Amino acid sequence: MKNKFKMIYKFILPVLVLVFMIPVGSQARDYSPVELEDQAQAQWHINYASYLIDIGKYFEALEQYDTAIDYSPVAKTRVNAMFGKAMVLSTFLDAPEKAADLYRMVGRNYPDYSDTALYRLGFLYYQMGRYDRAKSVFRQYLHYFPTGKFKYQAEAVISSMPVEQEQKPDQKTDQKPVQKPDEKTGEKIPEKIGKEPTLRVCLSRKVSSMTVTTGSGKDQICTDDLGCGRKYKVGMSGNNLTLDGRIVTATRIKFKSKGVLKVSYGSETKTVRGIINVSIRKGKLLILNLVEIEDYLRSVVPAESYASWPAEALKAQAVAARTYAYYQKMHRTHLFYDVYADTYDQMYAGVGREDKRTDQAVKQTAGHVLLYKDKPILSQYTANSGGFTADAKAIFGAGKAYLVAHEDPASLKGKMASWSKKYSKKDIESKLKKIGISVPGISSITALEKGPSGRIVKVRIKYKSGYRDLRTRTTLGSSRVLKLPDILLRIDKNGDYYTFKGRGWGHGVGYSQWGAAELGKSKKYDHILKFYYPGSSIKQLW
Incomplete structure (x- = not known):
């Protein structure tokens, strides 16, 4: 059966790739200059969403897809963005039913793409193990699209599905009872796994040479079959690895030592376990550090917080960081890494960043993971909530019950709680023009849509030729035009100048690091975590 499934995936994957292609010269009609700008923006956001998925920023990717849907005048581009959003929801955010809703929406609103949407809906149910539902959808597909482009794929998947036999009440079986999958996602509910997980930490994938030595200078380094020594240099010769200048037949080389290893690549040097x-x-x-998750955390916790913070805040950070890493490991099984060694995921500086106080926080919470309905949560955290955490659905377009808006007064006492930025009208026009948005003669910038926390999700910019409605974070926010630290802000106009007075630093969703630092002075770590992730529970999994 496994071989049969592999053949189906090999048959289907090229189709899934094709439907994501961005259209060039789609519908045969003339577009206005503004529509052409909007289409270019939409394509940029779709491409950027792919990058964000690669570095584990799943919620942020949804935000980019929603921006593309808002901007694009081209139906195919909007559909591609909706398909991308559905993929992220089902694959990385444990929300397949929300993905199913998107496929149904495409089927209703975009008849030209209803065959692809229906096929994807069936395949989604197939991946979830809901075979009766999948068969029903694939049969609908074959009924409504008897000569559709996915006809053979639908037939192949139907024929591959197991035949479910009803067991009689008195029928005995030698099979051991299996763990029941979650009805909504098809995933097994995690039990205590016992063994501490090993993470695949991506140190680099951009260099062509590296050196590895022992951290102490005394212990030997050993490879699988290439001997032992105290220093090695790895390079490339075409598609082959080289070791100390000699081509080797091995496709990968593993370096082990009784002590720590010192790795140098590009401008980076890290000493790692x-x-x-x-x-x-x-x-x-591709340089990976295979390291046990608790050793990984010994570097991450002091890099993501200050070792001088209260002990309870450090323990809370340890649990949040452990949960994040474990979540990514569970959702990146098809990739070559679990986490990146930088702020793309969590900052990992190796042994050099370790500290006795944070080591103690990691040790005292060993194996503790945050769960919601018996599943690890995606433990989003931000530098400072600005006094009010953000609702994930309002910010990113998809929510979680444990990522909601609520007051967070402790964060106002921490650093990075407030800020102010001032720009001239011409400066804003110029910065927007650089990314392809023309708004000459700006007359006003006002809030168009706010989330439950008061964050301005969309703004309306009026200018001499009309107005443009823009998503604040993806257009004016920290990564683009005005580099605003957060969108919990007020916009003031004084002559030709606009002042953005804001609170918070980051997206505002989930755990506030500076807020936790304040709460840690009087509250236990479990209180801090349940405050920032309401409805969650803490369980020791190893």
Whole structure:
């Protein structure tokens, strides 16, 4: 059966890739200059969403897809963005039913793409193990689209599905009872796994050479079959790895030592625990550090917080960081890494960043993971909530019950709680023009849509030729035009100048690091975590 499934995936995956292609010269009609700008923006946001998925920013990717849907005048581009959003929801955010709703929406509103939407809906149910529902949808597909472009794929998947037999009440079975999957997602509910997980931490995939030595200078480094020594240099010769200048036949090299390993690549040098695994991927060296999750946290916790913070705040950070890493490990099984070693995921500086106080926080919470309905949560955290945490649905377009808006007065006592930025009208026009948005002669910038926390999700910019409605974070926010630290703000106009007075630093969703630092002075770590992730529970999984 496994081989049969592999053949189906091989048959289907090229189709899934094709429907994501961005259209060039789609509908045969003339577009206005503003529509052409909007289409260019939409394509940029779709491409950026793909990048965000690669670095584990799943909610942020949804936000980019929603921006593309808002901007694009082209139906195919909007549909591609909706398909992308559905993929993120089902694959990375444990929300397949929300993905199913998107496929149904495409089927209702975009008849030209209803065959693809119906096929994807069936395949989604197939992936969830809901075979009766999948068969029903695929049969609908074959009924409504007897000559559709996914006809053979639908037939192949139907024929591959197991035949479910009803067991009689007195029928005995030698099979052991299996763990029941979650009815909504098809995923097994995690039990205590016992063994501490090993993470695949991506140190780099952009260099063509690296060196590895022992951290102490005394212990030997050993490879699988290439001997032992105290220093090695890895390079490339075409598609082959080289070790100390000699081509090797191995496709990957693992370096092990009784002590720590010192790795140098590009301008980076890290001393790490665990194993270094080197291979070639896309013409560059892929350098992975295979390290147990608790050792990984010994570097992450002091990098993501200050070791001088209260002990309870450090323990809360340890649990949040552990949960984030474990969540990513569970959702990146099809990729070559679990987490990146930088702020794309969580900052990992190796042994050099470790501290006794944060080591103690990691040790005292060992194996503790945040769960919601018996599943690890995506433990989003932000530098400072500005006194009010954000609702994930309002910010990113998809919510979680444990990522909601609520007052957070402790964060106002921490650093990075407030800020102010001032720009001239001409400066704003110029910065928007650089990314392809023309708004000459701005007369006003006002809030158009706010979330439950008061954050301005969309703004309306009036200018001499009309107005443009823009998503604040994805257009004016921290990563683009005005680099605003947060969107919990007020917009004031004084002559030709606009002042953005805001609170908070980051997206505002989930755990506030500076808020936790204040709460840690008087509250226990479990209180802090349940405050920022309401409805969650803490369980020791290893």
